[in-house]
Amino acid sequence: MRLSRFHLHTTKETPADAEIASHRLMLRAGMLRKHAAGLYTWSPLGLRVLRKVERVVREEMDRAGAIEVSMPTIQPRELWEETGRWEKFGGQLLKIKDRKDAEYCYAPTAEEVITDFARGELSSYKQLPVNFYQVQTKFRDEIRPRFGVMRAREFLMKDAYSFHLTDEDLAREYQNMHAAYSRIFARLGLKFRAVQADSGAIGGDASQEFHVLADSGEDSIAFSTGSDYAANIEAAQAAAPGARPAAGEAMRKVDTPTQKTCEDVAALLGIALARTVKSVAVMTDDGFVLALVRGDHAVNEIKLRKAPGLGDYRLATEAEILEYLGSEPGFLGPIGAKQAIRVIADREVAAMADFVVGANEAGYHLAGVNWGRDLPEPEIVADIRNVVEGDRAIDGGELRLARGIEVGHVFQLGRKYAEAMNATVLDENGKAATMSMGCYGIGVSRIVAAAIEQNHDEAGILWPEPMAPWRVAVCVINPKNDANVSAAAEALYDELNAAGIETALDDRGLRPGAMFADIELIGIPHRVVVSERGLAAGTFEYRARSAGESENLDRTALFAKLTR
Amino acid sequence: MRLSRFHLHTTKETPADAEIASHRLMLRAGMLRKHAAGLYTWSPLGLRVLRKVERVVREEMDRAGAIEVSMPTIQPRELWEETGRWEKFGGQLLKIKDRKDAEYCYAPTAEEVITDFARGELSSYKQLPVNFYQVQTKFRDEIRPRFGVMRAREFLMKDAYSFHLTDEDLAREYQNMHAAYSRIFARLGLKFRAVQADSGAIGGDASQEFHVLADSGEDSIAFSTGSDYAANIEAAQAAAPGARPAAGEAMRKVDTPTQKTCEDVAALLGIALARTVKSVAVMTDDGFVLALVRGDHAVNEIKLRKAPGLGDYRLATEAEILEYLGSEPGFLGPIGAKQAIRVIADREVAAMADFVVGANEAGYHLAGVNWGRDLPEPEIVADIRNVVEGDRAIDGGELRLARGIEVGHVFQLGRKYAEAMNATVLDENGKAATMSMGCYGIGVSRIVAAAIEQNHDEAGILWPEPMAPWRVAVCVINPKNDANVSAAAEALYDELNAAGIETALDDRGLRPGAMFADIELIGIPHRVVVSERGLAAGTFEYRARSAGESENLDRTALFAKLTR
Structure with a gap:
């Protein structure tokens, strides 16, 4: 992408209402623009990042055998009445009347609609197991939308729902999804933990949350040095205490x-x-x-x-x-x-x-x-207390605390929804059996903000490479003054893209200082500067976003660096 | 894709309320499931087709230089008040109150929000021209939703909006979009026409519609044998009549x-x-x-x-x-x-x-x-009449009439929205200039239905190859009875996919009759049957969906046929 033909709109101003780093930096980098509380347009730059996350999520869901569908965002009250959630879901449920006064909601989640779909589509155990997913816009009418897309009202979510004849099969798919989620966050280059969670209002039998680790995270999570045990502070357990000592003092x-x-x-x-x-x-x-x-x-x-x-x-x-x-x-x-x-x-x-x-x-x-x-x-x-740093863990290790941002959640729902909505299939004996369900969510748009919370510095964003809008920025010094420099930059840009290294060419003609500040702010992992002086010496000036120093590399060394 | 791991759910029943072929066939093929009036889930099969359309649209928009963004579906009343459309848009605008009684609508189109985005992002003529597009769920509260996704309430739309300093530049981009639309519909394998249209309620200076030709189309369009002149009957003109003859009779x-x-x-x-x-x-x-x-x-x-x-x-x-x-x-x-x-x-x-x-x-x-x-x-x-078949056209040719389904529309909006919302940039002289706008829509989900209206027969859908869920279906006769047949079918399936020919393997183990009926119904362009008898003879039974007869081909001839 030539940035002269892209729409990049960075700003030095920090909006007053942006309380956290990701919100500030997404606004400063021009990834978002706000139209009303919790309602944003994703700019071309923001959308590039969002789409990268979406693609990894989709690839891993497909690889795990889930099948994509697309449900309506506007869902009829009648279905939500069947599970009692029309009332129970609370104020976050955006309720809507159409021109005929029929009632609907904007889906904050889709258990009802997928169960309606499933009871129509699934009639035999032979069609099970099956796992339907979608990547879809959701709406939650937050009382206090804030933190940009971290707690927006309209947001992008991947939600998946699996259907099973037995709870054993549900447990198997739950593990399958757990593994897929681990691959997703690993592929995105994020430091994360899967933690045991309280299953809360959605209910169900077992659940785990996936957290991106960041000091600014709203959630406190505990993990053990002795195993991969990790849990939300809501659910974390320490080892039981030893025996009570004998009394030694008088009251x-x-x-x-x-x-x-x-x-x-x-x-x-x-x-x-x-x-x-x-x-x-x-x-x-x-x-x-x-x-x-x-x-x-x-x-x-x-x-x-x-x-x-x-x-x-x-x-x-x-x-x-x-x-x-x-x-x-x-x-x-x-x-x-x-x-x-x-x-x-x-x-x-x-x-x-x-x-x-x-x-x-x-x-x-x-x-x-x-x-x-x-x-x-x-x-x-x-056990009625929060664990604390240094507690002995149930596995014999020691508990440590960290802050996390919840970006995924896997649930074993069991038969709660299928029972309420009478979603049955015929089993091997020809008898109607209520299906067991799992549900699996990922906050796709929230991942973008969480990644920034985890990876930023004073100058801007430091994208993990798999999420970066481009891996490399080729910056041209004075493109209009020197045709040779321009031509060399264009050639390098073409070569890098041809080698499968996603590269942007900054041919906007900005002053070097402003150009470099933009490239740092928007977090491109690798910067290559093409200048008259460099060309004369046969080198390019290379700098990693995460490094303080730049180095002059010839073409071979540069490609070696970028294809590592 | 192995169909045993896919979710295919065809039915022989024709739903009573499906009035047109595409609605009937989409339901019978299991592409859609209805949850309420005009609200559908796209099944895995339906979504495969929808995504193919979406991909072609996106590729051609990108190629034409448009830049993708993502706007919110829920839009604040205040923006719609600025243009007066909060009242003027009429009953199709789904109005919503949030928990704080603030008012919003579910976007049926996005001129207001993109203009709000643009007036924030664009400040200088140097940033122009620019064309922002999105592929997004839209909602129109139709009085009588019907015909499946042809006139659904929630639907998928590609909408693009371009911004210009001058009307000349708008006219240039309008032509650019016209060409992109023509490429899109041609690539999708559809018979279509670009026709002059009345610009109607959206207003503006010039507009053209793109119609998929189909006998069941709601619109009547006229086209000339003398040039590429074509117009919606609303706007079609015939040549002016000759001079009035002299009076010959008494009254x-x-x-x-x-x-x-x-x-x-x-x-x-x-x-x-x-x-x-x-x-x-x-x-x-x-x-x-x-x-x-x-x-x-x-x-x-x-x-x-x-x-x-x-x-x-x-x-x-x-x-x-x-x-x-x-x-x-x-x-x-x-x-x-x-x-x-x-x-x-x-x-x-x-x-x-x-x-x-x-x-x-x-x-x-x-x-x-x-x-x-x-x-x-x-x-x-x-000129206050409808043209009729056989009218002399303005280019000297003859006018013919056809039925069409509107799937795209390009508009030169001019300054109507930018003026109402005060969207200006500084021009070369440093003076504020109201931008000129174009808007360009494609009914992505509607294209799927329109393609079926144009391409179907008694047995089901005949997809144009670029829209087919898979180009080829490899059907296995008695996969469980004969390991050789199964292995040969698997090998062929792998080879075809490896050769870049998108192939499904029907390994569901259905009886041949039921299997073939499904494959015809869902409209796979090429069917290859692997059977014991064929293997013995060294051949596969090949049949094109559009042909009545099948033929036995050896491997070489089969690949030649499919890679043509």
């Missing part, structure tokens, strides 16, 4: 006049934070519950909700805390409540001896507390 | 007691239909007008509306006709009106002598009527 009341946090109490007493216990008061359908985690830990809300005998809950109000514990927050504990309360202890807390809790009296804590002696053994013991 | 009142149509009057009087004149009464803003066309011609509403001094009109009511002419319909004419009326005569009528008109009296006509003698020369003379 005593200590003065903590202004010490309302575990940190302050530990500092005052001169003990490790891990010797203190934090009490979190919640109300459940069955009444007041005190959840205990170590002072250096945090309650994991998803785990707490899933703990045996708990269910849905909310934080207790100050009035409720006063009513049940007789104390103001900051001095709460499981001993000396005014009314009978239930106690749920994190596994780590259940394994502690000689610990510190609030005394349910303003200004006081209890130290040297021991289970069974000073208070009853906890009613419920469960 | 006389003739009894036509029950003869209310020109046909009946001509039969009664024993004269040619072309000697009679039809009077059409309309009401305009300026009052009652009688439009006259020859008895064998029909009024062209679009031409009439554009006739000098006329403007918008509606048909007159019977009461109005009685008030102005004093007669009931069937006997109307320009002579003897009760009140002063205006008369507009088609050019052909103005050139007639000794003609027959209604007498404005029930049961009577006037014959031997002549302009200037029996009534004043007509106030307005204009």
